Amino acid sequence: MNKKRILILVVVLLALCLLIYLQFRAWKNFDWGMFWSRTEHVNWLYIFGGFAFTYVAYALRAVRWRIFLKPVKQTTTRRLLAPQFVGFAALALLGRAGEMIRPYIIAKKERLTFTSQMAVWGVERIFDMGSFAVMLTVSFLSPELRGLRFYPQLREAAFALAGLLVALVVGCAVVRRSGERVAQFLHDRFTGFAPKFAYHLRDKVLSFSNGLQTIQDFTSAVQLTAVSLFMWVLIMFAYYAVTHAYPELQGMTMAREVVLMGSSMVGSMLQLPAVGGGSQLATISMLSAGFGVEHEIAVSCGMMLWAVTFMSVIPTGLAIARREHVSIRAVSEAEEKAAALAQ
Numbered sequence: 439m440n441k442k443r444i445l446i447l448v449v450v451l452l453a454l455c456l457l458i459y460l461q462f463r464a465w466k467n468f469d470w471g472m473f474w475s476r477t478e479h480v481n482w483l484y485i486f487g488g489f490a491f492t493y494v495a496y497a498l499r500a501v502r503w504r505i506f507l508k509p510v511k512q513t514t515t516r517r518l519l520a521p522q523f524v525g526f527a528a529l530a531l532l533g534r535a536g537e538m539i540r541p542y543i544i545a546k547k548e549r550l551t552f553t554s555q556m557a558v559w560g561v562e563r564i565f566d567m568g569s570f571a572v573m574l575t576v577s578f579l580s581p582e583l584r585g586l587r588f589y590p591q592l593r594e595a596a597f598a599l600a601g602l603l604v605a606l607v608v609g610c611a612v613v614r615r616s617g618e619r620v621a622q623f624l625h626d627r628f629t630g631f632a633p634k635f636a637y638h639l640r641d642k643v644l645s646f647s648n649g650l651q652t653i654q655d656f657t658s659a660v661q662l663t664a665v666s667l668f669m670w671v672l673i674m675f676a677y678y679a680v681t682h683a684y685p686e687l688q689g690m691t692m693a694r695e696v697v698l699m700g701s702s703m704v705g706s707m708l709q710l711p712a713v714g715g716g717s718q719l720a721t722i723s724m725l726s727a728g729f730g731v732e733h734e735i736a737v738s739c740g741m742m743l744w745a746v747t748f749m750s751v752i753p754t755g756l757a758i759a760r761r762e763h764v765s766i767r768a769v770s771e772a773e774e775k776a777a778a779l780a781q
Contacts (some may be wrong), residue, residue, distance in 0.1 A: 477738045477742075479685070480683040480684055480738075480742070481682075481683045481684075481685075482683070484679045484680065484682055484683035485679070485680060485683050485742065485746060487675075487676075487679040488676045488677075488679040488680040488683070488746040488747070489676075489746055489750055491672045491673070491675045491676035491679060492672075492673070492676045492746060492747050492750055492751075493750075493751075493754075494672055495669045495670075495672045495673050495676070496522050496523060496526060496751060497515075497519060497522075498665055498668065498669040498672070499522045499562075499669065500515045500516075500518040500519045500521075500522045501515050501665055502562065502565070502662060502665045502666060502669070503518050503522070503544065503558065503562070504518055505658055505661050505662055505665070506558045506561065506562070506652040506662070507548065507550075507558070507652075508652075508654070508658060509651050509652060509653075509654045510550065510554070510648075510651065511548050511550060513548055517547065517548075518544065520543075520758045520762055521540055521543040521544045521547060522540065523751055523754050523755040523758050524539070524540075524543060524755045524758055524759045524762075524764060524766070524769075525539050525540025525541075525543060525755075526540070526751045526755060527751050527752045527754070527755020527756055527759070527766070528540075528755070528766045528769070528770065530748055530749050530751060530752050530755075531752060531766065532766075532770060535770065536766075536770060538556065538559070539766070539769055539770060540559070541555035541556050541558065541559045542555070542769065543764070543769060544558075551645055553642055553645035553646055554645055554646070554648055556646070557645075557646045557647075557648075557650050557652075558652055560610070560650075561610065561650060561652055561653075564603065564606050564607060564610065565662060565663070565666040566666065566670070567599065567602070567603050567606070568603055568663075568666070569666040569667050569669070569670040570599075570670055570696075570699070570700065570703070571596070571599050571600055571603055572667065573667075573670060573671070573674065573696050574596050574599070574696055574697075574700065575596070577692070577693040577696040577697065578593070578596070580691065580692075580693035582691060582693055582694070583693050583694075583697070586697075586728065588728060592697065595700075610650055613643065613646060613647050613650060614647060614650035614651065617643060617644055617646070617647025617648070617650075618644065618647075620643055620647070621639075621640040621641075621643035621644045621647070622640065624636070624639050624640060624643060625637070625639060625640035673699065673747065674692065674695050674696060674699060676746065676747050677695045677698055677699055677743060677747070678690070678692065678695050680739065680742050680743050680746050680747070681695065681698070681739055681743075683742070684735060684738070684739055686731070686732070686735050687731065687735065687739060690729075694729060697724065697728070698721060698724055698725070698743075701720040701721055701723070701724040701728070702717045702720055702721045702743065702747075704720055705717045705718070705719055705720025705721065706720075706748075717744055717748060718740045718741055718743075718744045719740075721739070721740040721743055721744070722736045722737050722739075722740035722741075723736075725739060725740060
């Protein structure tokens with residue numbers, strides 16, 4: 439692990455310690471007996487449904503990546519399934535340090551450049567953000583959200599997400615359409631005092647531009663949009679299944695599930711390897727402070743959501759990695775070197 443990642447890990451650890459301390463101060467009267475009682479009485483059929491929805495969503499990611507690769511590489515969904523599960527297992531085990539393992543494995547397996555698959559990963563994130571933005575917009579049609587005390591902040595966050603999404607789309611469109619000119623412009627800006635860096639920067643921008651050639655026709659755009667929306671609807675169903683496994687949370691509506699998903703996404707930016715942290719704290723806080731759920735139920739449900747929607751991929755991912763003779767540690771080290779060269 440390089441110094442930059444160690445520093446990031448330390449910052450995340452300190453931030454999580456602060457959040458945990460604040461939660462502890464707010465929950466001095468936490469009833470562990472009630473916590474275990476509420477956890478023991480969940481409807482496990484609903485929990486199994488959450489697992490099923492989560493796994494189908496992982497499979498749809500392979501379908502979507504195959505569509506992304508159509509302009510440059512003809513492959514199959516089956517070939518891309520293993521990298522999805524192994525990659526997300528690495529993300530769960532290693533934290534954000536494992537984020538780039540998935541595109542790295544796909545690049546090696548399909549004999550493509552790592553930079554090009556980083557570009558595909560970037561476009562994938564844009565489709566994810568866009569799909570969630572659509573769901574959040576639809577959820578605003580529900581009058582129930584207007585009754586939440588944090589509705590103004592929620593609306594502002596939605597506008598900020600929309601603005602960020604537009605900026606990313608415009609930036610990718612410019613690089614995709616005028617990659618050579620952008621690459622040459624950046625090269626000319628740096629070549630005077632850092633010629634080696636300027637050369638590598640131009641090379642990476644060109645490679646990134648080539649990786650953005652993922653949507654060649656209207657049909658592919660429609661397919662990618664449909665797959666992305668369907669995938670995120672399944673993730674919402676996974677949240678719905680897990681929360682409704684608790685009798686006390688049967689009143690959770692789809693609109694609230696979308697908000698809960700959003701809080702988990704924001705919290706996931708603060709993740710420690712294997713133990714998570716930010717995602718659980720964010721969902722627990724939203725359930726408790728946002729929706730008025732009892733602390734014990736909020737903690738139990740937050741941990742269950744984390745296990746079902748994030749950590750459940752680990753056994754399958756490790757089994758697939760073993761079958762295909764892939765070492766996550768070795769891949770992580772190779773990905774770090776590749777990422778360093780790509781910068």
